[in-house]
Amino acid sequence: MVTVSVCMIVKNEEECLGRCLKSLQGIVDEMIVVDTGSTDKTKEIAKECGAKVYDFKWTGDFSEARNYSFSLATCDYIYAADADEELDEENRQRFLKLKEDIEELDIDIVQMYYCNQLSFRTVYNYDRELRPKLFKRVRHFVWEDPIHEQVSLEPVVCNSDIEIIHRPRENHAGRDLASFRKAVDDGRYLSKRLHNMYARELFMGGTDDDFIKAKEFFEKSACDTNRGVDEIKEASCVLAHVAVLEDDAPALLKYSLKDATTEMSSEMCYELGEYYYGKKDYDEAIIWFFNGAYECESILDIKKSKELPRLALAKCYRALGNEEQAADYEREAAECEKGE
Template sequence: MITITACMIVKNEEETLERCLNSLKSLVDEIVIVDTGSTDRTKEIARKYTDKIYDFTWIHDFSAARNYSFSKATMDYIYVADADEEIDRENQEKFLFLKEAMLPEIEIVQMYYTNQLEYGTTYNYDKEYRPKLYKRLREFKWQDPIHETVTLDPVIYDSDIEIIHRPTESHAKRDFNNFYVVLNKGERLSPKLIHMFAKELFIAGDDEDFIKAGTYFNEWQKDTTRTLEECVYIQCVLAKYARLQGDIELLMKVSLKNIASKSSSEVCYELGEHYFELGDYEEALIWYYNAAYETECQLNIHYGGDYPLKRLAECYGKLGNVEQMNAYEELAMNWSV
């Protein structure tokens, strides 16, 4: 049977930490908790479950804190947990079975992350795989009889274990602030972070968030070293930013670039919103239809689904076409992720 260290980074988690640790205590052999500055009862609660509690000065870098927690682990595998997660009885049994039956060549185990949409900030699905269990020490082996090379891709196993995500609030504002801390240091966001920033804006951001972020995205669109995919994400954000700011020139500029390269549901939807606000419902229909049926969403799947379908119903209602209005209302109502 393998041994497991649960590694956590926490800050002011007194509302959820005990629930999480109760669900983990019989599954793991060691619990490592790294506290990044709690001022509540977090460490007091943690001491009921482990004496391996470490302080880490918060430097607005989750990776640094995670790496520090990993450095304190001593078991065969590391399970990464957040304080707002829990594992129910059925999945605890699955976890223990996995622990007993784990093949030594497996280096990463993915588990289902569930209940994501209630307070999701970067999620399009209520249940999806996440890597949760990692082999602490990895062995590198040579492969192929000639032109030999070291195996770099990890061996990943997709389990049927489900982790329940039960946050007490949305983390969107915290995440946006962390993006700005990085940006204000003058650091360049990686393609992954450009994607995550744009995705989080479309899933959890409000108009003020788009307006604040848009000034940064407007600069990034001028960077000719950005990849096509980065440009598409930037264009999606800028289309909404431009509409909110009433900057029609910018709206048309980014929309035309988007349509000429990789048409996105988000951009078509924003064009529909522009014409809807003008009262030009026939033109709005074209763009909402393209958002729903002719393009792919890049950041939030609702922009290619129920959002434009609802707007299509409203447009037909404004134009007096009750039959089409009812049809699209039904499609929107029956649309699901």
């Protein structure tokens, strides 16, 4: 049977760390907890659960801390866990079976289902989706092809049926958005993936102030010729929201037209609806909220094509004195929310 090291980075997780580590006892062969500056009993709890505890001076870069935790592992595979995760008994047994089965296979990465993601409006749009969680510690490269041979570089990835229960205690948007701003201030170039995550984080958990602070970055992004269409549309949605906040009609027109160069997004329709609702032009607002709900698709926040525009339609019809139509849209919104 293969051996597994669990590697974690933590800070002030006394409320949930013990539950996480106890759910892994008897499954993993080594527990490594890297603490980035806890002031509570996190380190004591980790040691009580049998973990090896190391200190790491926080740099603002999660990858640096995660790489350090991985460097300390000694087992065949590394399981990357967060303190607010846990496995129930059914999935503990699935994990043990996986350890038996994987020994005969040359698997580099195992994906597991991450569940309960929609609690506290996390940056993810779906409640259950696969994530890479188990990694082979030492990868052996092999040559392939009978002629013009080359080293196989693509990792071998398999999907498991293991479900990890995510129990967040709070929304981490404020922390994550601060990390995005620091990366930008440090001159780091945000990849396409991080560009998308920054925009999504803003829409799902950002405050008005967070949007205003992100304005300069996304203005540069919207006119960056190295950015693709998807990134320009994401930047345009963020900047349209800022334009609504600042009551800047020319900017709203500019960025809505950028989004409209391809099929308009639900997010942009929603921002246009909000602008006209703020002007008490309810008939025009209804057109855009309707388009967001029924004619377009979301690119960042799925709720902008589901319950949110329907609730917005309800408030428009209520403002027009049409209580019956408002109630119908509120019922639809409730159905959308249940469907997610």
